[in-house]
Amino acid sequence: MTRKIRYLKDVTTLELFEEKCTGCGMCVVVCPHGVLAMDNGLARIVDRDACMECSACSRNCPEEAITVEAGVGCAQAIINSALGRSGDACCGLEDYSSSGSDCGTTANGCECEVPAPKRKRSGCC
């Protein structure tokens, strides 16, 4: 397996308020990058720079102990909003992808949520 690709250091807006945490562990379950881990029955941020601000953890924290400015790390979307274009951006991989397994090949979906059939598709919509 290749070494883990890392993105920029010290950029994430992720905050964990440990005093609110009751140790349910949901944030650890949903994080796709191992940013959080359980430590003595409570959640801890163990790999801050791996955070992609997807907000899965904060959304699934019943105690609202986690805050993060959610967003998609997508240059095209930022450009679109800067230019005041409508049509939001959605990027990223197919949720259920598979590389070389029996379930077909890796799927990527990056779709614009514009009514079909006339859809402008840019690299990341």
Added chain:
Amino acid sequence: MSDLCCASSKVCCYDGETKIESIALTIDRDDLPASVIGEVMTSVGPVPRVSTEMSTSDRLGIWKLRWGIGRMGYTVPPGLYSVGEPDAGSDVLVTANYRMTFDLLRSCMKERNVWLLVLDTKGVNVWCAAGKGTFGTEELIKRIELSKLSDVINHKRLIVPQLGAPGVAAHEVRKRTSFKVMYGPVELRDISAYLDNGRRATPAMRRKEFPLAERAAIVPMELVPASKWVLYITLVVALISGILGRGTFFEDALHYGSQSLFALILGTFAGGVVAPLMLPWLPGRAFALKGAFTGAAAALLIPFFILTTGFELSAWTLITISLSSYLTMNFTGSSTYTSLSGVKKEMKEAVPFQITAVSVGLILWLAALFTAGGGTA
């Protein structure tokens, strides 16, 4: 009429009196995907059954979606579906109504009996839709109610893809519907192991990696729109050169147009193919930087493709590097690990560079156009 379903509509007839809308409810029979091969009868009506086989047209459909060819039939009507012969105790897998997602999921369900609850994500995959909230708490709750799920099954477990978590608040769903959201694995290839393992995911199943195969799969999606731009720009360059150049219109258009085409293809290849594939091994962390690096390497090839003077060489070098940097920066949107804060930060630094490089490149190119005896290479 007894408990026969009126095949003509979404309405089921029971004892001639009660009219209960079919469980498929929002699924118009005319809209059913081709993968539907029958139905499973439940206490509240029939549920469409889908095949676990991928037909040639399914595979072709996926291939077309990857290459961005047409957008026909990329959605599946939302609602409840079945695979095999599920009963009241069978698992419910929640998914998006993007056809590729749906097709890959059902093809992973061979030999299984499960329910598939398809949410209306407007034809967008789970992760993207979760980021927008269309694969979200509200839609999930609505779909649970519309499909009368609590009457179809006798348990309260829903298996939701982990990458749907940015849109779904499990505690909220539980509070409002009493259904317990269990997050399944990130990757579809692990779903069988997850189910067989008593709905438990290993730590590895909870991680979203970004392996080479996956990066390669996205390349065409990025390349198709970029290629269009290469052609547009080339045509504009050819037109301007033809008009402003010193030779005949056709000579200049061909000469400068072909130069532009070569340089832009190099830049597109460097930023749209090489950089994404070599992502982990390129210097720096910012995508724009990685792309500038492959662009610079590609620019070294310009003299081999294009016989140019100093001005033109500098111009196309700058434009190639800038284009490559931009395209790789755009790849952030298809990557699985970039954050909004991070992309904003790199763009603040990279975009001014890219714009400057292109502007200087254009000025140099115009300078070359006016100083060179156009059409002579």
